[in-house]
Amino acid sequence: MNTDKNESPMTQILADLKALAIGFATTFKHLFQKPFTEEYPEYKRPLPARSRARIILTRDPDGGERCVACYLCSAVCPVSCISMQSAEQADGRRYAPWFRINFGRCIYCGLCEEACPTAAIQLTPDFEMCKQDILALVYEKEDLLVDHGGKDKQYNFYQYAGVVTDVGEKGTHIKEEKPVNIRSNLP
Amino acid sequence: MLTWIAGFILLIVKLGIVLGCMLFLAAYLVWAERKLLARLQVRYGPNRAGKFGLLQPIADSIKMITKEDIVPEAADRIIFLVAPAVVATTALLMFAVVPFGSSLKIWGREIPLVISDLNVGLLYVFALSSLGVYGVALGGWASNSKFALLGGIRGAAQMISYELSLGLSLIPIVMLAQSFSLVDIVQAQANYPFIFVQPISFAIFFISAVAESKRIPFDLPEAENELGAGFHMEYSGMRFGLFFIGEYVHIQVLGALAAVFFLGGWRGPWLPPPVWLLLKIILVALVMIWIRGTLPRLRYDQLMELGWKVLVPAALINIVITGAFILI
Ligand code: SF4
Ligand code: SF4
Numbered sequence: 001m002n003t004d005k006n007e008s009p010m011t012q013i014l015a016d017l018k019a020l021a022i023g024f025a026t027t028f029k030h031l032f033q034k035p036f037t038e039e040y041p042e043y044k045r046p047l048p049a050r051s052r053a054r055i056i057l058t059r060d061p062d063g064g065e066r067c068v069a070c071y072l073c074s075a076v077c078p079v080s081c082i083s084m085q086s087a088e089q090a091d092g093r094r095y096a097p098w099f100r101i102n103f104g105r106c107i108y109c110g111l112c113e114e115a116c117p118t119a120a121i122q123l124t125p126d127f128e129m130c131k132q133d134i135l136a137l138v139y140e141k142e143d144l145l146v147d148h149g150g151k152d153k154q155y156n157f158y159q160y161a162g163v164v165t166d167v168g169e170k171g172t173h174i175k176e177e178k179p180v181n182i183r184s185n186l187p
Numbered sequence: 188m189l190t191w192i193a194g195f196i197l198l199i200v201k202l203g204i205v206l207g208c209m210l211f212l213a214a215y216l217v218w219a220e221r222k223l224l225a226r227l228q229v230r231y232g233p234n235r236a237g238k239f240g241l242l243q244p245i246a247d248s249i250k251m252i253t254k255e256d257i258v259p260e261a262a263d264r265i266i267f268l269v270a271p272a273v274v275a276t277t278a279l280l281m282f283a284v285v286p287f288g289s290s291l292k293i294w295g296r297e298i299p300l301v302i303s304d305l306n307v308g309l310l311y312v313f314a315l316s317s318l319g320v321y322g323v324a325l326g327g328w329a330s331n332s333k334f335a336l337l338g339g340i341r342g343a344a345q346m347i348s349y350e351l352s353l354g355l356s357l358i359p360i361v362m363l364a365q366s367f368s369l370v371d372i373v374q375a376q377a378n379y380p381f382i383f384v385q386p387i388s389f390a391i392f393f394i395s396a397v398a399e400s401k402r403i404p405f406d407l408p409e410a411e412n413e414l415g416a417g418f419h420m421e422y423s424g425m426r427f428g429l430f431f432i433g434e435y436v437h438i439q440v441l442g443a444l445a446a447v448f449f450l451g452g453w454r455g456p457w458l459p460p461p462v463w464l465l466l467k468i469i470l471v472a473l474v475m476i477w478i479r480g481t482l483p484r485l486r487y488d489q490l491m492e493l494g495w496k497v498l499v500p501a502a503l504i505n506i507v508i509t510g511a512f513i514l515i
Contacts (some may be wrong), residue, residue, distance in 0.1 A: 020482075027227045027481040037231045 053127035066120035073112035227480030274322030274433035330388025342408030355502035373452030380451035442471035
């Protein structure tokens with residue numbers, strides 16, 4: 001209600017009625033407007049690349065598994081739905097013999113992706129993964145592992161890591177200087 | 188004896204038809220409301236179950252019936268179980284005095300097209316609609332939850348306030364028709380419907396009727412944003428469904444009453460009388476839905492102010508003026 005004290009009650013009532021009429025006219029016009037609704041199963045809105053849904057384990061450009069089984073994602077996960085085992089390959093690279101995410105518990109917060117030092121674990125926009133059987137939501141490493149680099153295509157952790165593996169000897173890594181013979185630069 | 192039995196069978200048949208029609212209409216009123224409300228808000232509304240979502244009411248009722256019926260541990264069990272029935276029954280019973288045609292001649296018997304032509308029909312309607320408050324208030328009370336209790340108390344206060352203006356707005360009609368019987372009131376509108384001589388009465392009646400049926404902008408007992416779901420918060424399954432049915436039957440009854448008192452009841456050219464009554468009921472319901480799609484909820488003090496300071500005095504003045512006109 002209009003509370004302007006200077007107006008006479010009659011003009012006030014008229015103003016109120018007019019406001020009501022405008023409201024009713026607006027909704028009436030909506031009747032003939034095409035609804036804005038996007039109808040989901042028929043129309044799937046293209047989601048932004050950084051939408052957080054189904055999790056994947058990516059590979060580096062050379063096709064090696066990126067995950068080094070450091071347990072950081074598992075540690076940061078607020079609902080503790082990641083579990084794994086760590087092991088070492090012959091060349092010294094670490095990897096996870098098994099890696100399991102329980103999507104029945106995952107809240108898609110994306111913290112695992114932020115914690116991962118190797119850009120191995122990544123969330124994808126694919127959210128259509130509901131299942132009747134809740135145990136079917138437990139994804140094993142085979143289900144998670146993909147054969148591409150996800151969002152960060154070029155990154156290869158072992159090219160930076162300074163660890164001796166098949167990817168590089170000491171001193172051959174990016175931004176790494178040649179090993180210094182500490183005896184040679186004695187005074 | 189034979190006539191008695193025939194009359195009894197006839198009554199049962201009429202009851203069955205009316206009850207079936209009302210429940211069917213209630214189900215599809217829900218559909219119409221969801222659909223129309225959606226379009227008013229530039230949405231589609233239900234469109235998955237059947238064409239245009241026409242099977243939605245059936246899906247809803249199956250869901251309601253098969254759902255678990257939960258009674259909260261701290262609830263007052265008996266009252267909690269009875270309250271929804273009170274709401275639904277009173278709403279259904281009100282339709283008993285609404286005439287849906289003059290009379291029918293089958294096999295030489297005169298069949299009045301009304302379940303019961305009470306000579307105090309109008310008072311009967313008010314008695315029942317006051318009883319309906321018990322369902323709301325007791326349901327809210329028995330749930331033993333603060334939100335439900337608040338909703339129930341609000342419902343009681345609101346319905347008592349608006350019952351008054353609802354009753355007062357109809358006194359001019361009774362004065363004009365000189366009868367409390369709904370059949371006679373429709374008969375008295377043979378020449379013109381009363382809305383043309385009593386527009387103010389109609390406005391007061393309609394506003395009070397919307398308030399009676401606890402709909403936006405007067406849905407304080409439910410007030411989703413502040414009370415969760417208000418008085419029926421703790422209800423689930425078919426008991427919740429009963430509250431729902433009660434609400435939508437109530438809308439039909441109020442539509443029928445608006446038709447009977449102001450829009451000429453079953454009168455109308457060309458079409459058979461029950462169809463006219465149905466059309467008028469649907470028209471009133473559609474306007475109620477439109478109002479719901481447009482207006483925001485009133486605040487509690489505004490609600491009380493509108494009821495006591497505007498509607499009741501206006502109705503009283505209207506009675507005096509009508510009385511003066513009838514005297515002259
Ligand atoms: S998205 Fe969040 S909840 Fe899901 S696995 Fe990663 S850290 Fe855990
Ligand atoms: S996915 Fe990333 S954070 Fe998780 S164990 Fe593997 S390397 Fe570590």
